[in-house]
Amino acid sequence: MRIVDAEVVVTSPDRNFVTLVLRTDDGLTGIGDGTLNGRELAVVAYLREHVAPLLLGRDAHRIEDTWQLLYRGAYWRRGPVTMAAIAAVDVALWDLKAQAAQMPLYQLLGGASRTGLMAYGHASGQTLPELVESIHARLEEGYRSIRVQSGVPGLRSIYGISAPSPAQPGQETHPTQGSPVARPAEEDWDSRAYLRHLPGVFEAVRAEFGPELPLLHDVHHRLTPVQAARLGKDLEPYDLFWLEDCTPAENQEALRLVRQHTTTPLAVGEVFNTAWDYQTLLREQLIDYVRSAVTHTGGISHLRKLLDQAALHQIRAGMHGPTDISPVGMAAQLHLGLAIHNFGIQEYARHGALTDEVFRQTSTFRDGHLHPGDEPGLGVTLDLEAAARHPYRPAYLPVNRLADQTVHDW
Ligand code: GCO
Ligand code: MG
Secondary structure (H helix, E strand, O other): EEEEEEEEEEOOOOOOEOOOOEOOOOEEEEEOOOOOOOOOHHHHHHHHHHHHHHOOOOOOOOHHHHHHHHHOOOOOOOOOOHHHHHHHHHHHHHHHHHHHHHOEHHOOOOOOOOOOOOEEEEEEOOOHHHHHHHHHHHHOOOOOOOOEOOOOOOOOOOOOOOOEEEOOEEEEEEOOOOEEEEOEEEOOOOOOHHHHHHHHHHHHHHHHHHOOOEEEOOOOOOHHHHHHHHHHHHHHHOOEOOOEEOOOOOOOOOHHHHHHHOOOHHHHEOOOOOHHHHHHHHHOOOOOOEOOOOHHHHHHHHHHHHHHHHHHOEEEEOOOOOOOOHHHHHHHHHHHHHHHOOOOOEEOOOOOHHHHHHHHOOEEEEEEEEEEEOOOEEEEEHHHHHHHHHOOOOOOEEEOOOOOOOEEEO
């Protein structure tokens, strides 16, 4: 099974996606997601210019060897662009191998460890009644676990929610794209106002929905360790499933302080891209859930190693799954999550109808649980004609500022 073609497809049905398409001499096509929200074209160039030429003529069965070749062979290690590009290759190779074996991919990863993957959806509201309505809407869609994000009095936006802010056209022209330069939307932030407001939100949500419903919350890297410790303590009465990214996680040691002060479970790592980023967190048992996505962590091969290491510490997978993970990346993590023992929960934000036209999927969502389906491979096909109808659109993630205009973590 030799690789004869490596094509990088950029499409923007509801948002931008980068997909690697590998074709083999025996007529199979495998796909992998390399989408890096807001920096998509960096991965495209990395794949097209530096990776695709190395793949031509290689044996597509040699997944681990290809991974090591791309990782060690580059000399320069880690980083979101490199690891997203390697992920796209890795997932496309697993897709090919599973198609060649005529098995759904989860069978090659050890077979199913459960009947389906518990998924959580996003609810948010500027005010409490809007939030309650949003939770009801998710429950009606079939979700059985909910991430709760709330507006904060005095702040303009509900922070950290996944809908991309529309690009703000600037005056200048982009040097290579010829179109007006896109500008990131600006949001505002006040940690003290947030810390005062949030416990009351969870108190009201628990009063409305009762003790059973698993509730999650994402702090989006905004607090200092001591602030995060206080928030974790304040939220203990409301029994959160997890508190996510309470501090900027690249400072792994910060989680020690948080951990010493609260029993609220902690989830970290959507912005990490290798297992090495978790060494202190795992060894010292500072977190409860690993947030890494297949797409941002070097693919199934590398994330599997990280999750197996996490399993030794009773730390479970809570893989990142907003809409910037494409249906291809999501399918990869559904197969992985079905197979591993230490699966915890899967984030699941539904894509729009246009995305579903471009990426045909076999996965199902029933009674709060996802399943990747039983077609050979990943179970996702990319419709190249549909993809071509939606060209790349420049877009940035928002940036965030304090009242005095200091840039803060978004
Ligand atoms: C989440 C995330 C996302 C990110 C997004 C950035 O937990 O779902 O925080 O919503 O903001 O992936 O691209
Ligand atoms: Mg998050």
